[in-house]
Amino acid sequence: MTMTDVAFYLLSGFAIWTGWRVFRVDSMIRATFLLLLSFTSVGLIGLLLSASYLGAATIFMMAVEMMVMGLFMVMFMMNPAGLNPMMMVHQHRLSIVAGLLIFAAMTGAVLLTPLPSDPVAADRPVLRDLGIELLGDSMLIFETAGVTLLATMLGAVVLSSRRGRFGPTDAGSVPPGLSAGGPPAGRQPKGGGSHGGHGGHGGHGGQGGKGAHDGHGGGGSHGGHGKNGGDGNHGGHGG
Amino acid sequence: MSLIVGLPALLALLLIGLWAAAALDTAIGRLIVGRPVGMAATDPLRAVVADYLRQRTDTEAPDHLNWLLAPGYYFLLAVVGLALVPFAPDQSLIALDTSVVLWGAAEAVVVVAVFLHGWSPNAPFPLIGAYRYVAIGLPVMLLSMFVLIAASIPAQSLDLRAVVESQRGLWNVIRQPLGLPLFLAVVMSLTLRGPFDYADSADLAGGTSAEDGGPRWIAWQTARAAMLVAACAIAATAFLGGYLGPVLPGWLWLSLKTLAVMVAVVLLTHLVPRMPVAQMLTLIWIVLLPIAFLDLLIAGLGAL
Amino acid sequence: MGMSWARAFAASGPPPVFAAIGAGGLQRAEELHGTLRLQRSPRQAAILLVLGEIAPDLLPFLQRLHDHLPHPRATIWHRATPPGDWTDPVQATADGLERTLTDLWRSILSGDRASEPDFLPDKPPNEWRGVGPHGQGGKGMMGGTPYGRPMAMTDDDLRDGLSLDAYSAPFGPFLPMLPPGLILDLTLQGDVIQSATATRPPCPQPGSDDRPGDAIARLMRVMDMPALALRRTRDGLPPAMGIAMLRRAIPDGLGRARDGTDVRDRLDRWRDKDAPQADDGTRLSDLLPGLEWHEAMIVLNSFQPDRIRAICARSGPEGGDEDDKDGNRDAPAHAPPDHGGHQHHDMTGPAA
Numbered sequence: 080m081t082m083t084d085v086a087f088y089l090l091s092g093f094a095i096w097t098g099w100r101v102f103r104v105d106s107m108i109r110a111t112f113l114l115l116l117s118f119t120s121v122g123l124i125g126l127l128l129s130a131s132y133l134g135a136a137t138i139f140m141m142a143v144e145m146m147v148m149g150l151f152m153v154m155f156m157m158n159p160a161g162l163n164p165m166m167m168v169h170q171h172r173l174s175i176v177a178g179l180l181i182f183a184a185m186t187g188a189v190l191l192t193p194l195p196s197d198p199v200a201a202d203r204p205v206l207r208d209l210g211i212e213l214l215g216d217s218m219l220i221f222e223t224a225g226v227t228l229l230a231t232m233l234g235a236v237v238l239s240s241r242r243g244r245f246g247p248t249d250a251g252s253v254p255p256g257l258s259a260g261g262p263p264a265g266r267q268p269k270g271g272g273s274h275g276g277h278g279g280h281g282g283h284g285g286q287g288g289k290g291a292h293d294g295h296g297g298g299g300s301h302g303g304h305g306k307n308g309g310d311g312n313h314g315g316h317g318g
Numbered sequence: 319m320s321l322i323v324g325l326p327a328l329l330a331l332l333l334i335g336l337w338a339a340a341a342l343d344t345a346i347g348r349l350i351v352g353r354p355v356g357m358a359a360t361d362p363l364r365a366v367v368a369d370y371l372r373q374r375t376d377t378e379a380p381d382h383l384n385w386l387l388a389p390g391y392y393f394l395l396a397v398v399g400l401a402l403v404p405f406a407p408d409q410s411l412i413a414l415d416t417s418v419v420l421w422g423a424a425e426a427v428v429v430v431a432v433f434l435h436g437w438s439p440n441a442p443f444p445l446i447g448a449y450r451y452v453a454i455g456l457p458v459m460l461l462s463m464f465v466l467i468a469a470s471i472p473a474q475s476l477d478l479r480a481v482v483e484s485q486r487g488l489w490n491v492i493r494q495p496l497g498l499p500l501f502l503a504v505v506m507s508l509t510l511r512g513p514f515d516y517a518d519s520a521d522l523a524g525g526t527s528a529e530d531g532g533p534r535w536i537a538w539q540t541a542r543a544a545m546l547v548a549a550c551a552i553a554a555t556a557f558l559g560g561y562l563g564p565v566l567p568g569w570l571w572l573s574l575k576t577l578a579v580m581v582a583v584v585l586l587t588h589l590v591p592r593m594p595v596a597q598m599l600t601l602i603w604i605v606l607l608p609i610a611f612l613d614l615l616i617a618g619l620g621a622l
Numbered sequence: 623m624g625m626s627w628a629r630a631f632a633a634s635g636p637p638p639v640f641a642a643i644g645a646g647g648l649q650r651a652e653e654l655h656g657t658l659r660l661q662r663s664p665r666q667a668a669i670l671l672v673l674g675e676i677a678p679d680l681l682p683f684l685q686r687l688h689d690h691l692p693h694p695r696a697t698i699w700h701r702a703t704p705p706g707d708w709t710d711p712v713q714a715t716a717d718g719l720e721r722t723l724t725d726l727w728r729s730i731l732s733g734d735r736a737s738e739p740d741f742l743p744d745k746p747p748n749e750w751r752g753v754g755p756h757g758q759g760g761k762g763m764m765g766g767t768p769y770g771r772p773m774a775m776t777d778d779d780l781r782d783g784l785s786l787d788a789y790s791a792p793f794g795p796f797l798p799m800l801p802p803g804l805i806l807d808l809t810l811q812g813d814v815i816q817s818a819t820a821t822r823p824p825c826p827q828p829g830s831d832d833r834p835g836d837a838i839a840r841l842m843r844v845m846d847m848p849a850l851a852l853r854r855t856r857d858g859l860p861p862a863m864g865i866a867m868l869r870r871a872i873p874d875g876l877g878r879a880r881d882g883t884d885v886r887d888r889l890d891r892w893r894d895k896d897a898p899q900a901d902d903g904t905r906l907s908d909l910l911p912g913l914e915w916h917e918a919m920i921v922l923n924s925f926q927p928d929r930i931r932a933i934c935a936r937s938g939p940e941g942g943d944e945d946d947k948d949g950n951r952d953a954p955a956h957a958p959p960d961h962g963g964h965q966h967h968d969m970t971g972p973a974a
Contacts, residue, residue, distance in 0.1 A: 109381070122423075126414070131415055135422075135423050136419055138420075139419060139422050142423060142427045143429075146452055147456070149433070150433075150449055150452055154812075155786075157763065158763060158764050160381075160440075162379075162773070163765070163766070163768050164756055241781065346849075347849045351853050352853050357635075361635050363631075364631060364634060365659075368632035368731070369638075369666075371628065372668065372692045373692040378769060378770070379758075442789070442791060446813045446915055449812070449813075450915075513871075520662055520799060520844060520845075520846050521846075521920075522799075523662050523797060523799060527666075528662075528663045529665055530666070531665035531666060531692040535665070588847065588849045589850065591842070591845040591846065591847050591868050592845050592846045592916075593872075594873060594876075594916045597871075
């Protein structure tokens with residue numbers, strides 16, 4: 080048992096434990112950063128496997144992604160700090176059994192498969208080989224993927240921008256009517272439109288009617304910011 | 319470099335650097351005001367001891383674990399950064415052929431640590447400081463990526479040791495003049511200072527540190543000072559030639575260069591105001607990032 | 623009592639002080655910034671320095687502020703009258719302040735003077751222990767008042783079509799970056815201000831209007847140039863290059879008042895030492911909604927003390943008391959109903 084083996088077992092155990100804790104904690108921020116810890120352990124295992132660039136880049140990328148994910152969760156999800164304990168799982172028992180079975184199956188597959196023993200030579204220029212692969216044989220794949228991702232990002236920013244071609248998008252730019260001067264074509268949004276709000280994250284309402292969150296289409300029912308009229312029924316706070 | 323020799327040396331350098339950072343802050347502050355410098359070297363130490371002796375306060379329903387550990391994460395990242403810096407040819411505590419990428423990863427996790435420090439107290443000012451910082455800290459990190467890659471191009475390697483060796487003929491600050499100023503902006507963002515201090519700012523009554531009393535305050539400030547030392551050491555390594563220099567031993571040159579970068583950062587901290595968030599975002603994405611691309615282009619053309 | 627070496631070493635340095643400014647204390651506070659170590663938050667201070675007369679309606683806030691300082695702590699009253707029920711107040715004369723501070727710092731660190739006890743009970747304002755099915759006041763997934771506060775519900779964002787949590791809380795009256803004495807009731811979405819009312823206007827500061835150097839220094843401090851703020855050239859202003867950089871960092875058109883001036887114009891008037899402008903009927907609702915926190919602080923610090931007093935006096939809560947909110951540390955968390963009453967009719971001038 081060399082130091083590398085010990086490090087491998089410690090990191091793997093930590094990755095599995097933090098991965099499990101992601102689903103057990105109530106606070107979303109804790110869950111996000113436990114996931115980051117799990118990924119960091121995997122990245123460090125990558126360093127052990129002589130894939131130093133992949134390992135370090137994994138940590139780098141995952142830190143940024145988890146930070147953004149955490150921030151978006153705080154912005155848009157209800158109860159991000161887990162102040163009230165939440166049960167957000169469906170078919171709890173079935174999913175535990177399924178999870179354990181899959182874990183057992185995959186662990187068995189890994190342990191029982193004869194894996195090759197092919198240690199990387201100590202003086203092999205791993206980074207150089209990776210670079211030549213990225214910009215040589217696989218250049219088409221990576222460059223098109225890069226440009227596609229960039230186009231997607233730009234498109235998302237443009238689509239979500241408030242300034243539209245004909246004015247602010249939330250000032251009610253609507254499609255023209257079917258007849259000249261007639262009402263705008265297409266489906267009318269109910270009430271204020273964008274209050275899918277906290278109920279809209281599908282299926283968190285194991286309790287409280289899912290239909291109830293349609294009820295505040297009146298828009299103006301947000302009087303008393305911070306006052307919570309709902310008692311368990313998160314649809315009803317407009318009253 | 320073996321751990322037995324390297325780790326104590328690193329911690330010794332870090333301690334001296336911490337004291338130097340605190341003394342520089344006080345001394346330069348007083349010089350700018352026009353008051354006598356006085357006991358600037360020991361006043362920070364007195365404040366440290368005084369704060370350590372005082373009560374540790376709590377807010378209601380904080381995230382206790384993360385509040386306790388956030389300065390620890392920050393300090394650990396500073397130690398990792400300093401461990402990547404080569405003190406002599408082929409001698410650094412963490413010998414990795416992708417040390418530039420690992421430093422980038424450390425920068426990314428700094429944002430996480432600062433966010434957790436602001437999230438934990440469960441109070442409005444720390445929280446505003448935390449997520450405001452994320453909006454600025456993440457794009458500033460992109461700047462550092464590009465300038466460090468530009469610094470790596472002449473070395474044909476992502477290893478900081480090779481980057482230093484490639485500067486034997488000419489320092490990177492001369493052949494890539496845009497690199498160091500941009501990296502100084504990154505250093506200020508990483509250490510929550512001056513124009514990039516959106517986390518611990520005066521308009522939020524201390525921001526993420528607004529609820530920190532006594533030992534918590536000292537832990538966080540120590541971690542900040544440690545990150546200043548580490549980031550300035552990386553700047554000295556990547557742009558000022560690290561341990562290269564005549565006559566004096568390599569580690570002394572490295573220390574002097576790190577000190578010079580620290581003086582520059584502290585001066586900028588005191589002399590440059592902080593813009594509102596929207597203006598800073600525009601500045602970073604529309605002005606600084608294209609300048610970073612230009613720096614990369616210059617480096618690439620130089621390598622042809 | 624003998625002091626350990628560590629305590630003696632700590633006591634030989636300048637003490638950390640938090641300044642609570644009342645009526646007429648702003649000018650003195652500006653002078654003291656240069657000589658004392660004034661902190662940005664009471665958590666980092668050991669001595670509470672009360673400057674200027676504290677009106678009776680502000681005393682409960684002062685007591686809560688006092689309880690925020692970590693032990694060992696003490697209070698010094700300077701140009702202020704301590705109320706009758708303040709235990710063992712220490713008062714300092716005009717030129718004896720530094721001496722009193724050093725002596726007090728030494729005595730509380732060594733234990734000669736006991737640390738001042740709390741005024742308010744250390745209980746949550748909205749009792750949550752044992753309430754509700756989870757034992758912390760919450761009900762269901764988002765309901766109830768977990769840990770004493772209702773969960774913020776979403777509301778339309780001002781800047782784009784998103785729907786974000788709206789958080790309402792009162793801020794003030796001793797926040798160092800707000801005019802002293804001002805209690806602002808803000809609804810924030812993130813750090814963007816949705817609505818702002820002043821439940822209490824700032825304390826009067828006679829004689830502060832004709833000190834443009836101090837006003838520029840306050841603005842510099844909000845933008846994190848504390849050292850340059852203290853340096854004065856021969857004409858009493860901070861250095862011209864510092865003012866120029868400050869001007870460039872402030873966006874154009876920010877904080878446009880009803881008379882058409884924005885923050886840059888007002889800064890220019892200070893720099894050129896023009897006469898202070900007359901009031902023009904601006905309200906907080908013209909200035910603050912839609913601004914994010916940093917910009918709002920810049921705007922609030924771009925007015926002379928008298929003018930910001932007039933603006934806030936005009937921006938009181940419309941019709942009736944604001945609802946009691948469980949608040950943050952600088953705020954009336956549990957103002958009983960009759961307390962809300964006399965914040966109302968003191969708009970024109972709280973008794974000094």
